[in-house]
Amino acid sequence: MSLSIYGEKLNSRLLIGTALYPSPDIMKQAILASGSQVVTLSLKRQNPQEQSGQQIWQYIQDIVKQTNGFLLPNTAGCKTAKEAFTLAQMSRELFQTSWLKLEVIGDDYNLQPDPFELLKATEMLIKDGFNVLPYCTDDLVLCQRLYDLGCEVIMPWASPIGTGKGLMNPYNLETIRQRLPKATLILDAGIGKPSDACLAMEMGYDGILLNSAVALADNPVLMASAFANALTSGEQAYQAGLMQQRQTAHPSTPTLDTPFWHQN
Amino acid sequence: MKIHINGEPLNLENGASTEENGKVKDTTVADALQQYLSQKQQEMSFAVALNSDFVNKSQYANRLLKDGDSIDVLFPIHGG
Numbered sequence: 274m275s276l277s278i279y280g281e282k283l284n285s286r287l288l289i290g291t292a293l294y295p296s297p298d299i300m301k302q303a304i305l306a307s308g309s310q311v312v313t314l315s316l317k318r319q320n321p322q323e324q325s326g327q328q329i330w331q332y333i334q335d336i337v338k339q340t341n342g343f344l345l346p347n348t349a350g351c352k353t354a355k356e357a358f359t360l361a362q363m364s365r366e367l368f369q370t371s372w373l374k375l376e377v378i379g380d381d382y383n384l385q386p387d388p389f390e391l392l393k394a395t396e397m398l399i400k401d402g403f404n405v406l407p408y409c410t411d412d413l414v415l416c417q418r419l420y421d422l423g424c425e426v427i428m429p430w431a432s433p434i435g436t437g438k439g440l441m442n443p444y445n446l447e448t449i450r451q452r453l454p455k456a457t458l459i460l461d462a463g464i465g466k467p468s469d470a471c472l473a474m475e476m477g478y479d480g481i482l483l484n485s486a487v488a489l490a491d492n493p494v495l496m497a498s499a500f501a502n503a504l505t506s507g508e509q510a511y512q513a514g515l516m517q518q519r520q521t522a523h524p525s526t527p528t529l530d531t532p533f534w535h536q537n
Numbered sequence: 538m539k540i541h542i543n544g545e546p547l548n549l550e551n552g553a554s555t556e557e558n559g560k561v562k563d564t565t566v567a568d569a570l571q572q573y574l575s576q577k578q579q580e581m582s583f584a585v586a587l588n589s590d591f592v593n594k595s596q597y598a599n600r601l602l603k604d605g606d607s608i609d610v611l612f613p614i615h616g617g
């Protein structure tokens with residue numbers, strides 16, 4: 274089943290990061306194995322002698338060409354709306370895309386998004402023509418405000434970036450899904466295991482954005498494939514409709530005409 | 538003229554303006570980039586901000602610099 278992001282149809286519901294892999298070659302193999310058509314990347318300072326970024330950029334361009342995919346630049350490291358706005362404009366010129374994974378961090382310890390600066394930045398960017406994919410906390414009212422500002426896609430966290438702790442607060446995430454049925458919801462950050470991704474898809478999330486869970490696996494290429502399977506499994510389960518949980522046991526096998534040992 | 542590029546101090550050789558064929562030529566973002574970046578980097582993909590405001594590529598040769606200005610030159614890098 275396809276995922277639609279700002280009018281672009283994608284074959285995979287997985288969005289994947291390009292950082293932390295053991296090598297650029299493994300990054301490329303893993304992303305291809307994941308089936309993802311959206312890769313995240315960033316912009317950083319580089320001194321005049323350094324050229325390692327150029328090699329990564331070349332790899333990322335190759336991947337996008339090979340997958341018929343899309344770049345999703347982020348604003349990692351920004352702490353104010355103004356910083357994020359400038360970095361977004363730089364990204365748009367360089368990467369030739371109006372898509373933006375908007376990150377505005379409010380706390381250095383757990384890299385928690387700053388909801389107030391995030392809203393301010395979102396408003397500025399939408400006015401300037403960006404298609405914003407905001408990375409936010411799992412707060413219903415914040416997600417609602419982002420949606421009201423015009424974000425078609427909203428990306429609440431599962432848990433802090435890079436922790437691999439999975440879905441910290443499933444109740445919040447389920448509530449956001451139920452209350453924003455028309456928003457495209459992508460769970461971003463904190464995914465550790467394929468079963469985490471599967472759980473979010475079973476809740477009806479539209480996609481998953483992850484990086485560390487694949488890049489830091491012992492075998493990133495195999496893990497990328499495991500995540501692709503988990504997403505498919507979770508999505509199919511959501512479409513199939515899960516059974517209602519019950520408080521008491523119900524026998525699966527018919528109780529009528531049971532054999533002789535129950536007859537007395 | 539002293540400016541900062543990517544947090545490093547840079548003395549621009551030409552100063553704020555220089556004379557070229559009898560005409561005064563002001564120092565621009567393009568001049569600073571030419572002095573700071575290696576030849577190879579100048580051919581690479583990058584984006585520029587001046588005093589925390591984005592500068593469109595088409596404006597590099599027109600945006601004038603003054604003492605104390607701060608330029609950021611950013612390159613693509615992996616990210617999550």
